[in-house]
Amino acid sequence: MSPADFDYIRAYVREQAAIVLEPGKEYLVESRLFTLARKENLASVDALIAKIRAEIGGRGPLHRKVVDAMTTNETSFFRDIHPFDTLRKELLPDLMRRRGADRKLAIWCGAASTGQEPFSVMMLIAEHFPELLKWDFKFVATDLCTEVLARAKAGRFTQLEVNRGLPATHLVKYFTRVGNEWEFKAELRNRVTFQELNLVKEWPPLPMVDIVFLRNVLIYFDVETKRMILGKIGRMLRPGGSLFLGGAETTIGVDDNFQRVVVDKTTCYRLKAAA
Numbered sequence: 001m002s003p004a005d006f007d008y009i010r011a012y013v014r015e016q017a018a019i020v021l022e023p024g025k026e027y028l029v030e031s032r033l034f035t036l037a038r039k040e041n042l043a044s045v046d047a048l049i050a051k052i053r054a055e056i057g058g059r060g061p062l063h064r065k066v067v068d069a070m071t072t073n074e075t076s077f078f079r080d081i082h083p084f085d086t087l088r089k090e091l092l093p094d095l096m097r098r099r100g101a102d103r104k105l106a107i108w109c110g111a112a113s114t115g116q117e118p119f120s121v122m123m124l125i126a127e128h129f130p131e132l133l134k135w136d137f138k139f140v141a142t143d144l145c146t147e148v149l150a151r152a153k154a155g156r157f158t159q160l161e162v163n164r165g166l167p168a169t170h171l172v173k174y175f176t177r178v179g180n181e182w183e184f185k186a187e188l189r190n191r192v193t194f195q196e197l198n199l200v201k202e203w204p205p206l207p208m209v210d211i212v213f214l215r216n217v218l219i220y221f222d223v224e225t226k227r228m229i230l231g232k233i234g235r236m237l238r239p240g241g242s243l244f245l246g247g248a249e250t251t252i253g254v255d256d257n258f259q260r261v262v263v264d265k266t267t268c269y270r271l272k273a274a275a
């Protein structure tokens with residue numbers, strides 16, 4: 001791939017998704033474009049780039065697929081287990097006490113990838129707080145990448161995916177085997193609303209929420225973009241609400257309205273006035 005082609009791709013991906021591809025990431029970009037070229041039945045990355053550049057106004061379907069191809073969708077069930085333990089032991093019991101009068105609770109997962117993260121929360125709720133499912137309970141899960149969203153909506157997982165982080169008891173209880181895959185129980189799957197949301201563009205309307213999962217995505221953005229996203233989250237968190245970030249992410253030095261709170265073995269973030 002020529003330096004000009006690399007610059008074209010990285011400028012487009014940065015503008016569309018704020019994902020920063022530094023010089024030195026040529027190999028990563030090329031290998032992802034190679035996979036896309038094969039899916040598009042094109043002979044080479046050069047042929048793909050020629051087709052991309054030929055799209056009128058630079059906004060055709062292949063451009064969209066390039067952005068999808070540059071996202072890292074790594075995820076697993078109950079990833080970094082501690083946030084889920086804290087939800088079970090502390091946060092959900094506390095929220096259910098406080099919201100008991102209006103029986104309303106909402107969760108947003110802002111980079112849901114193929115669905116393992118929201119479905120882990122749903123299994124935790126079904127196991128330990130089934131009464132919550134009778135409340136006015138909303139769970140919205142979003143991602144920028146249409147391909148992973150489609151997979152999440154289908155709720156189908158490979159053997160390899162269910163081998164990662166999912167207790168065997170949960171596999172038996174919440175999944176059905178369909179051919180070579182495992183399908184997450186429709187009754188729980190349908191309680192999650194999946195929708196497209198690009199964190200760095202205009203957001204569709206979202207409810208006020210009690211818990212936000214935004215894990216392992218801020219890491220790709222520059223500090224201004226992180227600040228903009230955290231500002232929006234600050235305005236949609238209900239009093240006493242909590243934000244979970246990935247282990248390598250923090251609000252510290254980015255948005256002073258949040259305070260780091262250590263609960264049990266995990267860290268979450270709360271608005272200072274409400275902490």
Ligand SMILES: C[S@@+](CC[C@H](N)C(=O)[O-])C[C@H]1O[C@@H](n2cnc3c(N)ncnc32)[C@H](O)[C@@H]1O
Binds near residue numbers: 016079142143198217
């Ligand atoms: C590494 S995965 C993290 C998945 C999950 N949160 C976890 O921690 O296991 C990052 C996800 O962020 C999504 N993403 C990247 N840039 C985004 C953007 N600008 N807006 C929304 N989602 C984005 C990717 O499509 C990908 O699914």
